Amino acid sequence: MIQVENLYKKFGKNEVLSGLNLTIDKGGIFAVLGPNGSGKTTLIKSILGMVVPNKGDVSVSGIAIKKNWKYRQEIDYLPQIANFPGNLKVKELIRMIKDIRQRPSDEQTLIELFKLDSFLDKKLSTLSGGTRQKVNIVLAFMFDCPLLILDEPTTGLDPASLIRLKELIKKEKANGKTILITSHIMQFVAEVADEIIYLLEGKIYFKGSIEQLKKKTDQTDLEHAIAAIATTPANA
Amino acid sequence: MLKILKYSFYDLIRSRWSYVYFLFYLLLGFVLLFLNNDVSKAVITLMNIIIVLVPLIGTIFGVMYYYNSKEFIELLLAQPIKRSSIFLGQYLGVAGSLTLSLVLGLGIPFVLYGLFKSDAIFDFSLLLVTGAFLTLIFTALSFNIALSNENKIKGFGYAVLLWLFMAVIYDGLFLMSLIIFKEYPLDTFSLVATMFNPIDLSRTLILLKLDISALLGYTGAVFKQFFGTDKGLFISIFMLVLWTVIPIWRLSYKAKRQDF
Numbered sequence: 001m002i003q004v005e006n007l008y009k010k011f012g013k014n015e016v017l018s019g020l021n022l023t024i025d026k027g028g029i030f031a032v033l034g035p036n037g038s039g040k041t042t043l044i045k046s047i048l049g050m051v052v053p054n055k056g057d058v059s060v061s062g063i064a065i066k067k068n069w070k071y072r073q074e075i076d077y078l079p080q081i082a083n084f085p086g087n088l089k090v091k092e093l094i095r096m097i098k099d100i101r102q103r104p105s106d107e108q109t110l111i112e113l114f115k116l117d118s119f120l121d122k123k124l125s126t127l128s129g130g131t132r133q134k135v136n137i138v139l140a141f142m143f144d145c146p147l148l149i150l151d152e153p154t155t156g157l158d159p160a161s162l163i164r165l166k167e168l169i170k171k172e173k174a175n176g177k178t179i180l181i182t183s184h185i186m187q188f189v190a191e192v193a194d195e196i197i198y199l200l201e202g203k204i205y206f207k208g209s210i211e212q213l214k215k216k217t218d219q220t221d222l223e224h225a226i227a228a229i230a231t232t233p234a235n236a
Numbered sequence: 237m238l239k240i241l242k243y244s245f246y247d248l249i250r251s252r253w254s255y256v257y258f259l260f261y262l263l264l265g266f267v268l269l270f271l272n273n274d275v276s277k278a279v280i281t282l283m284n285i286i287i288v289l290v291p292l293i294g295t296i297f298g299v300m301y302y303y304n305s306k307e308f309i310e311l312l313l314a315q316p317i318k319r320s321s322i323f324l325g326q327y328l329g330v331a332g333s334l335t336l337s338l339v340l341g342l343g344i345p346f347v348l349y350g351l352f353k354s355d356a357i358f359d360f361s362l363l364l365v366t367g368a369f370l371t372l373i374f375t376a377l378s379f380n381i382a383l384s385n386e387n388k389i390k391g392f393g394y395a396v397l398l399w400l401f402m403a404v405i406y407d408g409l410f411l412m413s414l415i416i417f418k419e420y421p422l423d424t425f426s427l428v429a430t431m432f433n434p435i436d437l438s439r440t441l442i443l444l445k446l447d448i449s450a451l452l453g454y455t456g457a458v459f460k461q462f463f464g465t466d467k468g469l470f471i472s473i474f475m476l477v478l479w480t481v482i483p484i485w486r487l488s489y490k491a492k493r494q495d496f
């Protein structure tokens with residue numbers, strides 16, 4: 001599904017990704033973890049073609065993404081920071097994205113699920129942070145793409161919405177999708193993730209199941225395992 | 237790209253500023269015609285206004301629109317759309333709506349006044365064509381500046397400086413060099429210097445078509461020999477096209493390499 005080979009990215013002098021390799025081939029939920037500023041968003045944006053790497057290759061479904069844009073038809077993306085054009089109404093935004101993507105969509109169920117009906121006629125600039133995140137979720141889930149990339153999907157959600165989001169994610173997994181998630185909420189990760197990808201110093205420091213991670217770090221819960229991982233030698 | 241163009245165009249049509257700009261030209265057209273009561277004279281006054289104002293509006297509007305639509309651009313970048321289509325669509329949306337405001341705003345009063353019966357129609361069309369070029373050129377330049385400057389204040393500052401340089405400072409430098417080097421033959425120099433500033437180029441083009449080259453003083457005769465001919469007209473239009481195409485090309489080149 002996703003292949004990242006020897007990826008390098010610098011912002012000025014700040015080398016964020018230094019020779020990162022990653023292969024994800026089957027469906028399931030992959031949690032991309034790492035400290036703030038470790039390059040999770042940068043990696044995701046490189047896969048989406050929003051960040052242009054200095055070196056290395058990325059391919060999605062066997063197609064090299066360089067100079068290509070059609071592969072994004074198969075990707076649904078939820079950005080970490082939901083920057084929307086403020087002067088649009090929620091329903092105008094949804095209609096516009098549908099018009100651009102031209103594929104079947106199921107926004108109505110999602111709007112009901114997250115109780116967004118009363119916000120459809122509001123301008124995006126007037127929404128609260130959590131409501132905006134719900135709109136963000138609707139836009140990411142309304143198409144039926146095989147690859148779903150969620151950058152911090154839980155940001156700002158109340159507990160009830162968080163439960164709905166988890167159900168939604170599990171349902172998509174059951175449909176056989178590949179889902180890439182970043183999050184700092186370990187409880188959430190422990191609940192949904194099949195595999196952990198831990199980013200540190202521009203490389204994949206650990207990749208494996210939660211069980212493997214716990215065993216490796218000698219910890220009993222995920223939160224402590226993640227906290228301990230950076231002090232554990234990579235090939236212990 | 238057509239979809240992006242459609243959305244940015246709608247967005248602008250809905251915004252107050254397009255109407256203000258349109259109404260301004262409409263009013264200007266009517267006032268000039270009724271004050272002068274003479275199409276040719278109105279065209280000259282209009283030229284003086286257009287040559288300065290159109291680049292300014294194109295520059296400011298371009299920078300403002302780019303920064304305001306950053307969120308929209310980010311949203312589109314994750315969609316299955318070619319990058320250059322996003323930026324060109326946005327650019328054409330702004331430049332197109334500005335050009336439309338200009339052409340309709342001035343065109344309507346002149347048509348109502350009876351332009352088609354007057355022999356100033358060619359001068360007037362030339363005025364609108366150069367106005368359209370200036371809009372395309374300065375919007376493209378300002379998009380370039382905004383794309384290269386994350387900081388809005390800086391981008392805005394550079395854009396205004398660019399306009400100031402092209403509209404005012406360039407002429408000053410040009411005149412000064414004419415005075416300093418007056419012992420030397422300066423015909424070629426003046427011609428080339430004019431070519432390298434789209435505002436000067438447009439002004440010269442119109443003035444010479446209006447047959448008032450005497451106003452140009454020193455180099456008037458040389459200019460008339462050059463710009464007055466069909467070849468001169470052709471080369472000038474070609475230069476204006478270059479001035480339009482190069483910034484657009486750079487915009488698309490730069491956009492492809494930018495991180496978002």
Ligand SMILES: Nc1ncnc2c1ncn2[C@@H]1O[C@H](COP(=O)(O)OP(=O)(O)OP(=O)(O)O)[C@@H](O)[C@H]1O
Pocket residue numbers: 011014016034035036037038039040041042043080495496
């Ligand atoms: N467009 C950019 N220009 C300059 N530096 C950038 C840019 N985007 C990211 N960076 C830098 O790259 C580094 C990695 O950022 P990134 O957003 O990928 O981190 P992250 O792992 O997603 O962090 P977080 O957990 O806070 O979301 C940071 O130091 C950040 O400052």
Ligand SMILES: [Mg+2]
Pocket residue numbers: 040041042080151
């Ligand atoms: Mg991030």
